[in-house]
Amino acid sequence: MDNEHHRHPGPSESDSEAGDRKYGAAGSRFSVEGMHCTGCANGLQSSIAALPGVEAARVDFITGSAEVHGEVSAEAVLKSISDGGFKGGVLAEAFDLQETRTRLEKSQSSSVRLWRRRAIVGLGLWVPLETLHWTLGGGDHPWMPWAMFLGSAIVLVVAGGGFYASAWKAALRGGTNMDTLVSIGASTAFLWSTVVFVMQQSAAGAESVWNDRPFYFAEAAALLGVISLGHWLEAAASVRAGAAVRDLLELQPEEAERIGPDESVELVASRDLEIGDHLQVRPGGRVPVDGTVIDGRSEIDESLVTGEPLPVNRTAGDPVIAGTVNGSGRLVIEATVDGRHTTVARIAELVQGAQSSQAPIQRLADRVSAVFVPTVISIAFASVLGWGLIAGDWQTGIVAAVTVLIISCPCALGLATPMAVMVGAGEASRRGILVKSAGDLEAAGRLERVFFDKTGTLTAGRPTLGPINLLPDATTLGLDRREVLRLSAAAEKASEHPLGRALVLAAAEEDIDSVAVSDFQAIPGTGVRATVDGRRIEVIRDAEATCRVVVDDRAVATLDLVDEPRSDAAETISRIRDMGLDVVMLTGDRRAAAEEIGRRIGLHDSEIMADASPESKLDAIAAAGPHTAMVGDGINDAAALARADLGIAMAGGTGTAIESAGVVVPPDRVSSVADAVHLARRTLATIRQNLFLAFLYNSLAIPAAAFGLLGASGPLIAAAAMACSDVSVIGNAIRLRRSLARERRLTAVK
Known part of the structure; x- marks a missing residue:
């Protein structure tokens, strides 16, 4: 694509201007207002993904945003958002703290206000009408049916308008969503009651069996009110669960x-x-x-x-x-x-990206949700026919069908993973740990073994220069100790390796002047080469010595460098072992040096793989099998970080290593690796609990509703149960957040 297509229009650009642009693989971001459940997000995501030129699309309910990859105009995406019944806007290419903060505050506060208003209207009209109905005897007062009819109609318009609009938009696209179930359920209860009401009021029906038929006007209003109450609690809980990103945005x-x-x-x-x-x-x-x-x-x-x-x-x-x-x-x-x-903007972007990304474990819930609504409608229809044709009780059949429609809850399935991921990624960021995606978080929770690089990871990465041992060829070339240090330090000046930095620092401490260098080349796992003062210089890290200096193809000296283990390295190894994981030191250093460090941090010789080149590191990780992590910080670790199921980089390492990793931990705390695994395991456990709760709820509730086990008050019980299922999933995520926050505070005190 042309370069001009890479620039995303900012929020101030008109839709027409934005619509003329195409977006490429980097992805374009859109705001989406008006979604009130994960079903809305899934339906919109399917619509955007079906647009010509779209390679991938992701719509996130929690953050109210969409990301689209491919050759597609912004106008087409915005039209798809609008056709879905939502309000869309184009977000700036670069992550903007102020814009994101404003958008999240607006989206979250408007969502809370919307559902609060609908809940108050629905429950505010239902409670007095239901109370009067039972207190005054209902049918003994001719004005009561009219009051119930009008009150229920007002609730359907005010509290149910959004449900009906969303369901209608989905129907126009040939699909269904959660609002389809709510709309059909509320409408069935209202229309059935209206038929009974009309027949009772008509002369033809005055002495008929219709006089014994109960109304469900109150239930129609109540279920919309209770469902709105559930969404209100859900929106408020989502605000609390997303506190980590908001805290970052406010920094x-x-x-x-x-x-x-x-x-x-x-x-x-x-x-x-x-x-x-x-x-x-x-x-x-x-x-x-x-x-x-x-x-x-x-x-x-x-x-x-x-x-x-x-x-x-x-x-x-x-x-x-x-x-x-x-x-x-x-x-x-x-x-x-x-x-x-x-x-802080990059951190906030990474955290928000991780929170809104999809974990692989979510795919099961997505597959179920894709066929959930049509299946529930079929079960409801079968309930009517079963009760009517077999038992001869059409009224019970209609009540059972309405109960089935209301009690089913794909929202709980949709919220099970993202709510826990939001909490886990957010808590990780509070501890200085950046998790780049939900998939990386899940991978960390499934780990069985962890490979650690030595230098700069298990050690402080600040080695000091020991003795310089001159070889016979140094005399032949007329080189003394100071000249060898000058040449090797010059060659290492552009290197990011800790051993190279030690040479440069040692030269500076001896007031050795820097010289011009050309043809610099870093050789991962081997060392560096460069041209200094017209000489070809190589500083090689091999199994024979810590470093070997080669001048014009002649080995002139060996350098001993001393590195100390990190103060928390032994604790980290112990904690990871206690979690049942295998630990391996995978280093390119010579075995004697690796075993010395290993003994000091509690590693057995059998857990140390030394003299490893970048290629042999890849082979070791491949041979280890699935659920493997690599922890490193240098260029020579980049390939291994990318090859492992999960790459974990130290933040003080090279940009290449950090780009190759899925998790980034603070530069001076290798113990954060153990923290990351612990957080991921707690998050994954919560996801599994949430999915279990959601599946258990639906597997028990839907059959109970279909067989009429909830009785005449089934629709109202169903509305309350559906709201409780959502709240239980969200509450479990909030429990995780509080538990992890308590752990963090206790650790800080220690």
């Missing part, structure tokens, strides 16, 4: 103090900041954008962004992260990114 301040060329200070919107802007951060204020300190000294609280509980010192030259809290000192920083592409 970046809306305004920043920008310092002008004349040292004047002006307030500007944080989203409008540009690279190079100089900004003032007052004591106690939040850093508005990622940047570098150019003046001042202070302690920065990064706990809400990185999970690091202790403040960190920051002075001139040190980096700072948007959303972190300044301590007692005034800082002047220079922005290194613009206000829309901060670290």
Whole structure:
């Protein structure tokens, strides 16, 4: 596609302008307002996916958004959203904190208000009418049937209007949804009661059997009111479950103090900041954008962004992260990114993406939901015929059919996974752990074995240079210790490997000047090569020594570098073992060094695979079978991270490693790997519990309704039961959130 098609229109662009553009594989995002259950989202997703040119579509009920991949115009997507009975808009290409915060607040608050209003109308009219009906004897008062009829009609219009509109839109598309069941159920109860009412009021029916027929006007109103109450509770619970993203969105301040060329200070919107802007951060204020300190000294609280509980010192030259809290000192920083592409924005985007993505375990629920509504309608129809033709009781058949339609609940199936995923991914982000998708979260919960890289993962990744052992060829080439260090440090200057950084640091400490380097090449699992002062230099990490320096194809020295285990490495290994997982150190370092570190952190020699090249790491992971994770931080780990069922990268590692991983943990806490597995297991257990509750509810409730076991009050009982099924699934997710939050607080105290 042409480059201009890659730019997404912002929220301010008109639909006509947006409609002329096509979107490619990167995906385009749309806001969707008006969805009130997962059935709405699934139906809309199917409609968008059926558009010509769409490769994939994902509609998320919880976040009120849609993501579309493929060659399709925005106009076509917006029309599909509109045809579904919803209001759509085009979202900006770049994740925008302010726009997302505003959209979520508007969507969530409007959803809560909508269902609260419908519940109050439905229950507000039903309760007094039902009370009067039973208190005054119902049929003994001629005005009561009229009051019941009018009250029920008002509820059907006010509280039921949205259900009918959604069901009608679905019918026009040739489909059904949850609102189809509610609409048919409420309409059947109302129409049956209307027929009884008309027959009782007519002269022909005055002395007929119709006088003994009860009304279900109150039940028709009640079921809409109770279902609306369930959606109200569901919307309110969703707001609480999604607190993690909202907390992230609120980290970046809306305004920043920008310092002008004349040292004047002006307030500007944080989203409008540009690279190079100089900004003032007052004591106690939040850093508005990622940047570098150019003046001042202070302690920065990064706990809400990185999970690091202790403040960190920051002075001139040190980096700072948007959303972190300044301590007692005034800082002047220079922005290194613009206000829309901060670290906290990327974290919020990742967390929201994970929360709205689909876990593989959800596919079962989706397959059931796809045929659920037609199946329920068939069962309801069979109930009418069965009771009418076999038992000769059409009235009971109609009550049973209405009860079947109302008591069935695909919404509980649809909410079972996403509510738990929202909680799990959100709690992970609070601990500084980024989970990129629901699939990654599920993979972490199913792990059976974990492979760890050594350097920079189980060790601190800050090795120090030990002895430099000169070889005979060094004398031949006229090289002394200092010159070998100068050449090897120059070759390693562009390397991201911790061993390379140790050489560069050692050279700097000995005041060895840096020199120009050309033809630099990093060789994953082997080392680096470069041209320095016209010489071909190779620094090779092999099994014979920690590092070997080769100059013009001659080995001139070996370098010993010493690295210390991370302080929490032994605890991490122990915790992962306690969870029943196998642990393996998979390293390219020589066996003697690997076994020394392994013994210090509690690994057995049989759990150590040393001298591993990137290719042999891939072979080891492939041979290990399914449910395997790789934890690493370097370029040489990238292929293994991608090959494993789950890649876990240390945030302080290379960009390549982080891109290859599905989970990113804080740079200085390898124990977060154990935290991630624990969170994922708790989340997966909650998903299974939710699916069990949803399937159990429907498998028991629908037969009970069809066989008339709920009696004449079946429709009302069904409405309450359906609402309870939704709330039980959501409540289980809320229970998980509270439990994990309590664990986090207890850990912080320790």
